[in-house]
Amino acid sequence: MNIRAIAEDEASRISAIIEDLKHLEGPMLPILHEIQATFGFVPESAKQIIATALNLSRAEVHGVITFYHDFRDHPSGRHVLKLCRAEACQSMGGEPLAETLLSRLGIDWHGTTADGAITVEPVFCLGLCAQAPAAMLDGELHARLDEHCLTDIVAEARR
Incomplete structure (x- = not known):
C-alpha cells in the first residue's frame, strides 16, 4: 500500500468514527477517545477532519487534545x-x-x-x-x- 492510500484509509476511518458519534451532545471527547482507541493515538490529520465535521477551528480541536493528558499524538508502547x-x-x-x-x-x-x-x-x-x-x-x-x-x-x- 502506498503512502497516499494509507492517508486516504486513515482519513476514511476517522471520518467514519466522526459520523458514528457526531450526533452525541458534546461529541468531541467521545470522537477523540474512539480515534485513539482505533489508532493508538490521535493522528495529526484527524484535527482538521474533526474541526470541519464539528464546525470548529483546527486550533480548538488541538486545544482539547493538548489539554487532556490521556490523548497522545504518537503511538504508545505495548x-x-x-x-x-x-x-x-x-x-x-x-x-x-x-x-x-x-x-x-x-x-x-x-x-x-x-x-x-x-x-x-x-x-x-x-x-x-x-x-x-x-x-x-x-x-x-x-x-x-x-x-x-x-x-x-x-x-x-x-x-
Missing part, C-alpha cells in the same frame, strides 16, 4: 504505566521513585522504552492518596509502591 504526581504521592516519595524509574528506563515522561514495551506517563491523582505512592499499569492500580514493587511491575510488563 503497556502504559501511569505514575501519580499528585501531592500525596509526592509526599510519600513518588518523585524520587519516578526519577529513578525514568533514569533506569532511559526515557522521559511520555517516552517509550527502546524495546517498545512501556510508555511512562504522569497522572495527577489516581485516588489512592491514603496508599501513596501509586501507579496504574494498563488500567490496573498499584499502591504503596517502592523501588522493588516498581521494578517487579516493569519486569512483568516487559515479559
